[in-house]
Amino acid sequence: MTSAASQNPSNRADALPKSWNPGAVEADLYEGWVAAGYFTADVNSDKPPYSIVLPPPNVTGNLHMGHAYDHTLMDLLTRRKRMQGYEVLWLPGMDHAGIATQSVVEKQLAVDGKTKEDFGREMFVEKVWDWKRESGGAIQGQMRRLGDGIDWSRDRFTMDEGLSRAVQTIFKRLYDAGLIYRAERLVNWSPVLQTGISDLEVTYKDVDGELVSLRYGSLNDDEPHVIVATTRVETMLGDTAIAVHPDDERYAALVGTTVYHPITGRQIPIVADDYVDPEFGSGAVKITPAHDPNDFELGLRHGLPMPTIMDKTGKIADTGTEFDGMDRFEARTKIRERLEGEGRVVGRKFPYQHSVGHSERSGEPIEPRLSMQWWVKVESLAKAAGDAVRDGDVKIYPASQEPRWFDWVDDMHDWCISRQLWWGHRIPIWYGPEGEIACVGPDEQAPEGWVQDPDVLDTWFSSGLWPFSTMGWPDATADLRKFYPTSVLVTGYDILFFWVARMMMFGMFVSDDPVLTAGKAGKQPPFRDVFLHGLIRDEFGRKYSKSKGIGVDPLVWIDEFGADATRFTLARGAQPGSDLSVGTPHVTASRSFVTKLFNASKFALMNGAAPGELPARETLTDTDRWILDRLEEVRAEVDSAFDRYEFGKACEAIYHFAWDELCDWYLELAKVQFAESEERAASTRIVLGNVLDSLLRLLHPAMPFVTESLWLALTEGAQGPSVVVAPWPEATGVAAxxxxxxxxxxxxxxxxxxxxxxxxxxxxxxxxxxxxxxxxxxxxxxxxxxxxxxxxxxxxxxxxxxxxxxxxxxxxxxxxxxxxxxxxxxDLDAERRRLEKDLAAAEKELAGTEAKLGNEAFLAKAPDAVVAKIRGRQEVATAEVARIGARLAEITKLVSR
Missing domain, CATH: 3.30.2320 (hypothetical protein PF0899 fold)
Incomplete structure (x- = not known):
């Protein structure tokens, strides 16, 4: 019954340091795993495939806590599946991040007083590539610090040649299918970046502005006039109507007539539309179709003109007024001042707090602006994305997020895919000298003398192809045959629309492509499961915000507490669809757990514990059978939870088994068995060794570094070179x-x-x-x-x-x-004095709670939670007075004998 490893227990214990110092071992362990090829997927393997594509971080980015959260969960899934005998591919890569990356390089040029125009498009793009090669991708080193078990041999970049080929291919397929078109529509415009930006790149902030009430029409109260309120006075230069609700009797006589515009002098119509809220303000609103999304839709319904009154930089232009050339904010003030002088400002609230969209990259308020752009017609694509979930081809975890998914895909607006940038995938549209238009695919040549569209594609367009472009599509590749569709997408619910929906639309569009369906039944969606976790917040429930100084850099935690403690903190709190609040107290507790595990393992090694063939069941003690049965129960619970993506539940089960049962009870009971007899000690060593072996393997996906060190010391390589490739614990089949x-x-x-x-x-x-x-x-x-x-x-x-x-x-x-x-x-006298002191303190606490609960004024004002807390304190104090009093009476009797 005694394993070879148990013959020299001190040698194995000595292989471990005196205490666990993660910074001294983590980097070497990680690079050893990479060098051994444990994370490199084999397309020729007979093992069943399991694949995840990493949501590509921006090439300009750094590892933040959201990344650490995402990556920890993906690493946990892939490490477990690898141990379960799957051929695992966790494919990494980075996004070229059009706006962010171009901004970085432009800022570097600005230091020398240069702009991109000084270099021209081709030379500027080459400078961006130079920056990417020299400075981009710092996040990759940070991912190694976290322990990401990624297949670095397959690292991808959204501007790589192969991915560019995929972008051109799907653009042409969509264009030829009539799903890509060019039109003048309203977009989020950044005057600083001078491009349209996506909704995801707009952040909303409450700002102090002003609400100004203006009088249109006659200044004579007896003649037709209308009062409207606006926070954006400058946009009145583009007004083409006043709108009222069709049932608003105050304006019934004016609908269909016109009123005088106080700046342009034009007569603008009064129209009736259900969009207007008759209860807000005067019940009348100015309509500026080219600079407000709601006004744009109303303008379409009523066939209104849509003049653009600002240029690309946000300056007033082409209005024929004295305000041309002014910045939009300067014009806001100047126009109000002029109207005040004319008696047309009838009310002004200042400050007036309201929500304003800002460019996430450049910080300025965005400008809704009518612009000629390229669009994707999403109706059929979105329906296919919705049907994939409805039909069960793709499952969303938790299921409670499904209604949110359907709300988005069932009511999706056409997608603006063009950006006025130089860095990115250039739109493959060419224009002929006579106005001809041609979409040129990756294997085609544009006619000589034709000119390519200057815009580039939205970054989300190329990242929407990520699950299959990274594996070589549109070409038939071994990676696609083996690993597509991917097994699961892990991401936050906050980008369910922006990224997940786009991947689903594109993935379902090509789901019957022979390259993807070869040897597989039916259409192939981009992934089988979508696991949506919540946002990460600090311990007070506040959303992480770099600008507000809320949150923690995960590298700070890794430096101070180690990668294992950081990862376990995130995994232990992860529940499907729920936000996670974590702070220093949580990671400190995780570090204590790592220390507890290390010390327990070292104790086991010092006592000769080693895995081996278990003795006959009937020869084991109740203690041994109990811990083995509990291990099996926990293993089953952990497997069930992980299969449902309930990471927190699985980690919690392992934690309490390891701390509460193995460390607090079994190790103490084992000490007694070690002292009974050599036969009993030998049996206990094997049981403890087997339990510890399974526990380390169960913990490995969440805490890879400490479990690797401990497992290698425990097994001495007898069960394999690394716990990374050790088998996952399986059901024993033994009845409890x-x-x-x-x-x-x-x-x-x-x-x-x-x-x-x-x-x-x-x-x-x-x-x-x-x-x-x-x-x-x-x-x-x-x-x-x-x-x-x-x-x-x-x-x-x-x-x-x-x-x-x-x-x-x-x-x-x-x-x-x-x-x-x-x-x-x-010492009875000393004990009596101690008890008397404790009794006095308990009686004081009881009196204090009774005084508060007897105060009617206090009870009337105090919140229910506060009163309940004081009642709880009263109950505890009452019990303490009784307990200490009884003990004191016993001591008094003994002293008096």
Whole structure:
């Protein structure tokens, strides 16, 4: 029964450092895994495939806590599947991040007083490539620090030649299918970046502005006029109508007539539309179709003109007024001042707080602007994305997020895909000298003399192809045959629309492509499962915000606490669809867990624990059968939770088993068994070794570094070169022993109650005391007497034993009476003085709570939660007064003898 490893336990324990220092070992362990090829997927493997594509971080980015959260969960999934015998591909890459990357390089040029125009498009793009090669991708090194088990041999970049080919291919397919078109529509415009930007790149902030009420029409109250309120006075230069609600009787006579515009002098119509809220303000609104999304839609319904009144930089232009050439904010003030002078400002609220969209990259308020852009017609694509979930081809976890998915895809607007940038995938549209238009595919040549469209594609266009472009599509590749569709997409619910929806639309559009369906049944969606986790917040529930100084750099945590503690903190709190609040107290607790695991493992090694063939079941003690059965129960619970993407539940189960059962109980019980006999010790070493072996493997996906070090020391390579490729624990098929479980449960209760009893009697943890046990046979725990004596620190009573105190403990089979003699172990006078002091404190607390609860004025004003808390304190104080009083009475009797 004794394994070879247990013959020299000190050698294996000495292989570990005195204490766990993650910074000293993590980097070497990681690079060793990479060098060994553990993360490199083999397309020729007979193992079943499991694949995840990494949501590509921006090439300009750094690892933030959201990335760490995402990556930890993906790494946990892939490490577990690898151990379960799957051929795993976790494919990495980076996004070229058009706006962000171009901005970085433009800022560098600005230091020398240069602009991109000074270099021209071709030379500027080459400078961006130079920057990418020299400075981009710092996040990759940070991902290694976290422990990402990624296949670096397949690293991709959205501007790589192969991915560019995929972009051109799907653009042409969509264009030829009539799903890409060019039109003048309203977009989010950044005057600083001078491009349209996506909704995701717009952040909304509450700002102090002004609400100005203006009078249109006649200044004579007896003549037609209308008052409207606006926070954007400058846009009135583009007004082409005033709108009122069709049922608003105040304006019924004016609908269909015109009123005088006080700046342009034009007569503009009054139209009726359900969009208008008759309860807000005057019930009339100015309509500027080219500079407001709601006004644009109303303008389309009523066939209104849509003049653009600003140029690309946000300056007033082409209005024929004295305001041309002014910045939009300057014009806002100047126009108001002019109208005030004319008596047309009839009201002004300042400050007036309202929400304004800002460019995430450049920081300025965005300008809704009518612009000629390229668009994707999404109706059929969005329907296919919705049907994939409805039909069960793709499953969303948690299912509670499905309605949100359908809300988005069932009501999606056409997607603006063009950006006025130089860095990015250039739109493959060419224009002929006579106005001809041609979409040129990757294997085609544009006619000589034709000119390519200057715009580039939205970054989300290329990242929407990520699951299949990264594996070589549109070409038939071994990676696509083996690993597509991907197994699961892991991401936050906040980008369900922006990224997930685009991948689903494109993925379903090509889902019947022979390249993707070869040898596979039916259409192939981009992934089978979508796991949506929540946002990460600090311990006070606030959303992480770099600008507000809220949150933590995960590298700071890794430096201070180690990657394992950082990862376990994130995984332990991860629940499908729920936000995660974490802070320093949480990662500190995780570090304590790592330390606990390390110390427990070192203790086991010092005592010769090693995995091996278990002794016959009937020869094992109740203690051994109990811990093995509990391990199997936890393994099943962990597997079930991981299969449902309930990471937090799985980690919580492992944590409590490791800390509460293995460390707090089994190791203490094992000490007794080690001391019984060599035969019993040998058996215990194997049981402990097997339990620790399985526990380290269960923990490895969440805590890879410490588990690798401990597992290698425990097994000495006898079970493989690394826990990374060790088999995942499987069901034992052994029926659990309910009798052993009952006996150990009763033993735990008995020990706990005796320990509490001892403490009440003033005994220290180290003091042994004689105890008489009655009812122990009926309780059926006689087989645990040695363990009871060792853990409860009690001894057999001698002749002349006289109990000074007694305790009754109700166990599952019978009640056990415990009598102890403290006469020779406790200083009764000192104990009485201590108890008197404790009693006074408890009585003071009780009096204080009673005073508050007896105060009617306090009860009337205090929140229910506060009152409930004080009632709870009163209950505790009452119990303490009774407990200490009873003990004090016992001590007083003993002293008076």
């Amino acid at each position: 022993d309910p009798v052993a479980a009952r006996r150990i449960s009763d033993l735990q209760k008995l020990v706990t109650e005796i320990r509490r009893f001892r403490s009440d009697q003033g005994l220290t943890d180290k003091q042994k005391v004689a105890a008489k046990l009655t009812g122990i046979e009926a309780a059926d725990v006689t087989g645990q007497l040695a363990e009871l004596a060792g853990l409860a620190r009690i001894t057999e009573p001698e002749d002349g034993f006289a109990a000074t105190a007694s305790l009754e403990v109700r166990l599952s089979q019978a009640t056990v009476t415990v009598e102890i003699d403290t006469s020779g172990t406790v």
